[in-house]
Amino acid sequence: MTPLVKTNGLQKIYQTGAVTCEALKGVSIDIAGGEFVTVMGHSGSGKSTLLHLIGGLDRPTSGSVEVNGQALHTMSETALARFRRQNIGFVFQFFNLIDNLTVQANVELPALLANGRDRRAIRERSRTLLERLGIAEQTEKHPWELSGGQQQRVAIARALINRPTLLLVDEPTGNLDSTSSQMVLDILSECHERGQAILMVTHDPRAAVRGEHVLFLHDGKIVEAMPGQQARAIAQRLAELG
């Protein structure tokens, strides 16, 4: 069966003046449809770069990346943008909501960009999502009027509005308190249970163990891959040891 995400020898080099930084050194991974994969690693390990390449936000220096059978590294900017809006949902650490749009407008925005004709259906879907995520009361508010947890839930709703095949999540709890973090992770797990494929990068072990598979990234290379269950056991043991 063709994997939903397939990267082959992904390499990414950043050049800043005379300084060269190799962020990814030939990463090859496969993610199947409906799978929940987490990527762990310390700061600077290349997690976010990997996420950006798989999301079509950036282009690899070498190697290939395919999502849903489409080779992203060969697409034009416009084709990439269209692909993103149809197939991928993003959730960021800093929420990245548009300040001057209301919660509802933020959530509906990707759908309107993709196909603004059926506005009634879009409104219905955004309402359903906001209710599901417990923020239906906040629809007319602006992002800056919400708590961090609420903002992240709006961001998740926005990421899901186009029913993407892949949800890319970047440190979703990095900016939240523990209660809100728990709530956000529960929502992601629930999405996964509904069949949503998720790739989440994090350096929080409690978040990482939510995945079916955990990949460990170090200095731009996958150094370890283990099932989520095993990772959970390790995390639990570490917690017991204090």
Added chain:
Amino acid sequence: MRAILQKAKADILSRPLISILIIITVATSSTLLTLALATLMNLSAPYDRAFDQLNGAHVWLHFDREKLVKRDVERIRALPGVVQATDLRYSVPTRVSLRDNQVAVSLRAIPPMPAEVNRLLIEEGRRPGQHQDEVLASTDIDDLFKLSVGETIRVTRADGKEVTLPVIGLAYNPMWDTYRSDQPPYAYVSEETLRELYPDESIWNWSMGLRLADPQSVDQVVKRVESTLHAEIVESYTDWRDVKQAAVFGAQINFIFLGAFGLFAILATVLVIGSSIGSIVLSQYKQIGILKTLGFTGRQILWLYLGEYLALSLIGSPVGLALGVVLSPLPLKSVAVSLNTTFQPPFSLPLVALVLSIVAGVVILATLGAAYRGARINIVRSLTLGAEAPREKPSWGFQLISKLGLPIVLAMGVNDLFAKPFRSLLTGLNLTLGVIGIVFGLTLNQTLSTYRARPALLGLVHDATVSRSEASDKETRHLLERAPDVEAFYSEAIIKGETPQGDSFHIRAVEGDLTAFPFKIQEGRLFQPHSHEAVAGRGLLDWQGLSVGDDLRVTFDERETRLATWRIVGEYPEPTNAGQMMMVSLPTAARWAGEVKPTTYFLKLAEDPNVAALKTYLKRNTGDDLNVVLTKQAIPDDVFYLQIAIFVLASILIGIALINVFNTSLLAMQERIRDIGILKTLGMTPGQVAMMGNASSAVLGLIAATLGIPLGFLMTRNLLARLSQSYGFGDVHVALSTVYVGLLIPLMVLVSIAGSAIPVRRAAKLSIVRVLREE
């Protein structure tokens, strides 16, 4: 202090584009300010300036040469109160042929080198050479007949032979004006040429100019000349005060227009710098929040921004000043010509100091205003919201576009405009100012064109003038009644009038079909023929302290015993003699002044007249005696020069507006860089980003045009009305073509889009990863 300096240096160097834009804005504004101040400087006392620089004569004496011998000149020169004098000057009144016009001129001999007293201001070309048969024409001939250097005029010599002389220059004489003067316009030749043309010296007129110790003592000095030499030795004289009054009167519309431009340009400079810097500081409120978090005090923040912008303005303002000084001759030489004065180069210490201090002052005030607000804002608020919280409700534009089912990117572009009203206000202010500038320039040009097209507004109610010298009045009338394309005419004789107090002025005694002419009576009504009613110019009313309805008693042509009383029934726009004239019915005036024969005839011509046929008809019947001059020819070139000056100055304003569009669009895009990055992440294509940016710019341009056009028109109208009032010119007929307005709206939309094209392109190409990393 070190921290402030370090941060200021980093801000300036790390954002080179913004720094360059501030420098360009300050530089262009300084250029405009330099031009505005230089314009006002050139407007200041133009006659006095030209008079001083040309060492003008305070009185010009025209002698009865029967009573003067050449050695009397030395006696006059030695009279008390006379500081300097010209030599005896020779002239011959004659008629010259210029193209197909017969022009009465005074052909005057001038020395080969500029004289010490009453030098000529050579506006174009040069003086006649010593042994060259060539002519230097006065600017007054040019005003009437659009004379160009290189053309020729034909002079009939004393022996009847026609001689062709090339025109080698145009000159202004600070002591010539029609005001209370019987002298026709001057044409200057060398003494050799005058002698060659008219060898009989007995027909030469003699005159000389005197410069006085006390410029106000003209009448006393004339009396002194007469008492020392001969009672009637001075046939007539020209008083410099009369010439000045007439010169100031003649240039008053130019004063009004240029004064309005100067004031507007100063206002624009202040607003452009103020709003640009204000909006830049406003876009940095998040940074202010960070600095405050790091421990910067409000005062340190003020110093930081003040230092940054003052440093940038110190680069921009001298550059702009230098540019203004270099560019200024372009419009200001035209301004000087339009005011009949010398061009005053703007490079002077007071101007330099004024420009630099005004720019620095505006920069300080604008920075302090915006940074003070930033320094006082709550840290958390500035970190999360920047300068202002977005509006809570979607804008009406967003709602409207959404309801219409138009693409969401258009709605978002429009919403961006209204999301932060204060920022949009500042952005819009710059654009609106640009529109106001354009409307200002267009309105001034259109108004000038209106005056050119409708000379009646300036008091010129006729289409053409015919003057006679040898043909009789009866013969002339007979010819005009049958002349082709002449629909109506009236005749005029100029009579000298004098009040019992001894104030003398000219009176237009007119007769004919007056109802066919569009006399513009500003107050009251036109006089009834054959009555003792009169209409007067504003100058005369002011001079004599009269109003419409008052009576004025005058004697005619020095018939002191016959005092006639005239009821002033109206005020009309008198275009000459500083408005100090009166118009009455000729038959009534003749009863008091004796036989009065008109010499000038004002014609109303048919639409699209065949002027050549009219000229041929008159020439066939009277030879060259009846000379036709079209009124359009009589509108001075000043108006044309003024249009050039205003066009150049308005172009600079438009240029500044374009820079501001670019500037503000770039700032707006930079402010939205994070949002654009997010939107691209969510799937917005580069094309959609461009469409969103263009929608914002287009709506901004539309709003700026919608606000700027009426505001610009109202401002121009009020400014002109106020200046006109202060110069006593009366109502100004301000006009703005609806075609211009119709074109200006789409043009401003296009200009706004074009101005933001580069920033929008940058935004469309923005690297999402870079934005996310910066986040």
